[in-house]
Amino acid sequence: MKKYIKNILTDNVLWIFTAITLIFFGTLYKMEFAVDTYATLSFTMKEFINQFASSGRFLLVLVGIIFKILNFNNKTIYILSYLMAIMCMVISLYKLYSIIKEDIGSKFLKILIPILIVLNAFSLELFLFIEKGIMLFGVTMCIFAGGEIKKWLESKNKKYLILSGIFMLLANFSYQGVVGIFVAISIIYILKYSKNIKEFVINNICVALSYGIPAIIDYLLIKICYISSRINGEIILSESLKKIYKSSKDMILNTYIMLPKYLFAILIVAICFIIIYEILSKKENTKGKVIDILKISYIIGAVLFASIAPQIMQNTESIWFVARSTYSYASLFGILVLYLFMNFKNIKNKNKNLVIILSLVLLIVQFGRFNEIETSRYKTNEMDYEITNKIVSKIQEYENQTGNKITNIALYEDKSMSYAYNGVFTTGDTNIKAYAKDWCIIYILKYYAGMDLIETSQDSEIVEKFNNQDWKVFDDNQLIFSGNTMHLCKY
Numbered sequence: 001m002k003k004y005i006k007n008i009l010t011d012n013v014l015w016i017f018t019a020i021t022l023i024f025f026g027t028l029y030k031m032e033f034a035v036d037t038y039a040t041l042s043f044t045m046k047e048f049i050n051q052f053a054s055s056g057r058f059l060l061v062l063v064g065i066i067f068k069i070l071n072f073n074n075k076t077i078y079i080l081s082y083l084m085a086i087m088c089m090v091i092s093l094y095k096l097y098s099i100i101k102e103d104i105g106s107k108f109l110k111i112l113i114p115i116l117i118v119l120n121a122f123s124l125e126l127f128l129f130i131e132k133g134i135m136l137f138g139v140t141m142c143i144f145a146g147g148e149i150k151k152w153l154e155s156k157n158k159k160y161l162i163l164s165g166i167f168m169l170l171a172n173f174s175y176q177g178v179v180g181i182f183v184a185i186s187i188i189y190i191l192k193y194s195k196n197i198k199e200f201v202i203n204n205i206c207v208a209l210s211y212g213i214p215a216i217i218d219y220l221l222i223k224i225c226y227i228s229s230r231i232n233g234e235i236i237l238s239e240s241l242k243k244i245y246k247s248s249k250d251m252i253l254n255t256y257i258m259l260p261k262y263l264f265a266i267l268i269v270a271i272c273f274i275i276i277y278e279i280l281s282k283k284e285n286t287k288g289k290v291i292d293i294l295k296i297s298y299i300i301g302a303v304l305f306a307s308i309a310p311q312i313m314q315n316t317e318s319i320w321f322v323a324r325s326t327y328s329y330a331s332l333f334g335i336l337v338l339y340l341f342m343n344f345k346n347i348k349n350k351n352k353n354l355v356i357i358l359s360l361v362l363l364i365v366q367f368g369r370f371n372e373i374e375t376s377r378y379k380t381n382e383m384d385y386e387i388t389n390k391i392v393s394k395i396q397e398y399e400n401q402t403g404n405k406i407t408n409i410a411l412y413e414d415k416s417m418s419y420a421y422n423g424v425f426t427t428g429d430t431n432i433k434a435y436a437k438d439w440c441i442i443y444i445l446k447y448y449a450g451m452d453l454i455e456t457s458q459d460s461e462i463v464e465k466f467n468n469q470d471w472k473v474f475d476d477n478q479l480i481f482s483g484n485t486m487h488l489c490k491y
Helices: 002-009 012-029 035-040 045-053 058-070 074-100 107-118 123-127 132-155 158-174 180-193 197-225 237-257 263-281 286-312 324-343 349-402 438-449 460-467
Strands: 408-413 479-482 485-490
Touching: 012 074, 012 107, 012 123, 012 349, 035 045, 035 438, 045 058, 058 132, 058 158, 074 107, 074 123, 074 132, 107 180, 107 324, 107 349, 123 132, 123 324, 123 349, 132 158, 132 180, 132 197, 158 197, 180 197, 180 286, 180 324, 237 263, 237 286, 237 324, 263 286, 263 324, 263 349, 286 324, 324 349, 349 438, 349 479, 349 485, 408 438, 408 460, 460 485
Parallel strands: 408 485
Antiparallel strands: 479 485
């Protein structure tokens, strides 16, 4: 074991992956906040357990309980979670490299392909939550599960299927939004090791069971323990399908603006054309060429399904497509590149170079967008903090003047309420203002000022005062005090 670990630690590839991970995510070493973070760090033990156990994230609950018992401060929790996320990303990249290295000839491509698959355009969102360490641990478990599937396909030894199921259960207990990456990797090896239709069907069923049984176990635990969780609401099938179709279309074409519009779709089309060109160039019968082209459709369909499958299990109202919950879709380009170089050993140099150029363009654009989002995250946090200080200062001034203790808060909206500050890059619920969400306002005041306010109903007279306003920046006039209540207008 010591020799094995020593070999890994002395492998330059590990340190290349470490450097690349730090280039993409190193900026986030400084504590940053999603709107959820203010709530998570302000929860009591009971609130924390209820929040995350009701979502089936039982491993996160266990780690959170340990942190609570040890009484770690918030910065320590963040640093530990960040370091765990970085380590898990590096381990995931290296593990995938180890899985595919026998199938890819070029050393450069052996390193490039794991980056395209794991450190993909949607991976940033996994780093933008306080539980980032556990979310990335879920990714690592999926990659290890994929490795066990490859071993099972090679040997048909059932122990590898069992190990795969265990890893996938841990992944589901960490964060269900990433489990599709397991399918994305597994299908490549299903195609490699299926010699006929019967084997293909059996291999698909076994992989589906490795993916599905852990998900069902997680689902049943939520159903048993938490009647009021998001999976227990009403499912209106027709509405759910409409919502999923519309959101999937946006994901495919716009990639949640994590990349420029249409860029990822164009890259997918380009790599598909290159693969088809290589298929048609082969000296093979027409039937074989048709089957090879159908394999491309199988890969795309399987990755798409695995990306949206977790949404199907939710009630209609809770369906919410964002980058982190459809993480595996952004691996599709890398998966197709992997398939290309695994199956076509004599690729024309012009096609090989074109694929490398397209890959580097994707990573360069991705890095630029990541940097823009990360910079905007800190700008948003800074403005949220400044507004919080102004509000707390006004509360203290009011309490000192009147002797009234503010215990309640009533929330209002101006006529053109926005969810992000001017000049800030936002996508989905990433980088939205803390003061755009009613529940977050209560928790950010609790986090920074220790105030435990109770939300109360609006006052009709004050509604009239706020309704016709159109604030562009935070203004003292957005605050009105009466008795023990603060009336705050969002903008």
